[in-house]
Amino acid sequence: MSLKSSKRFEVTVEDTHAIYLPEEIVSPFLKEKNTRVKVKAFFESNEIEFHAALRKRLGRYVITFGKRYQKELGIFPSDYFQMQLYEDTTKYGVVMPKEMEAVFESDPEASETFENFSDGKKRSLIYYVKRFKMPQTRINKALLISENIKMGIIDQRELVKKHY
Template structure:
């Protein structure tokens, strides 16, 4: 499995992204994989998340939003440790077991879901994963399945009850 060495980094000027050294990302770029599983550590706290390596204005970077910063207890200019691993997950994100179970039980909705772009699939999975309650995840996934079968494709409408 491809992995980077552990490196130190800090949140950059816009406070939502990390500027990555070419040396760190080069093995991933050569393997044509821009999705990574990242492990960030700061003052005894550890955060594991999935992310994309992007090239913007000639620099490699990665989104690192306020939620992640808050979870680690980071402030601007704090230096923390990070390491990248090859993302071997199917969708580039952790899939809630409730989502998986409902999708397995509804083949028609699953086929529609699979026809979407990888980014749209991730967005819908994130839409389910944000709920803390297991039953809510099940209910929202059931609603998603019904709306997919109704032909609804707009992400804003997929989690709304249709009457």
């Protein structure tokens, strides 16, 4: 099966971190009930890839494009650049770090509880672990979450704190 994707289209950042998307680009994804997409952004010789949620704001479709992505792509708020949307085929709407995957594979109890969390909570925890650069730190954070899950902690903020 070929991956569904849009054509490349030109955008700019509005309101510091919003990218408004043309309806004709978004419609095929929404028809298939895909509200999460993989995004590729292109500017000069730079290219980045990330996952995003398609949201409707003031009658227009928008994705969030924060300062970190702007810096990574090398753009300023006034720059125009190209984007392309792809069907998101990941399980969680974001790629889980391999270190976190390994922790859950070795801990079925924590993994089962994690799988019962809402999709948003799962993504939030994955993003929390992903933000660390060092593999050992990602392992430690995933282990912390796993231990907290087994202690019955389900509050989002408490899951990432040390309790033992």
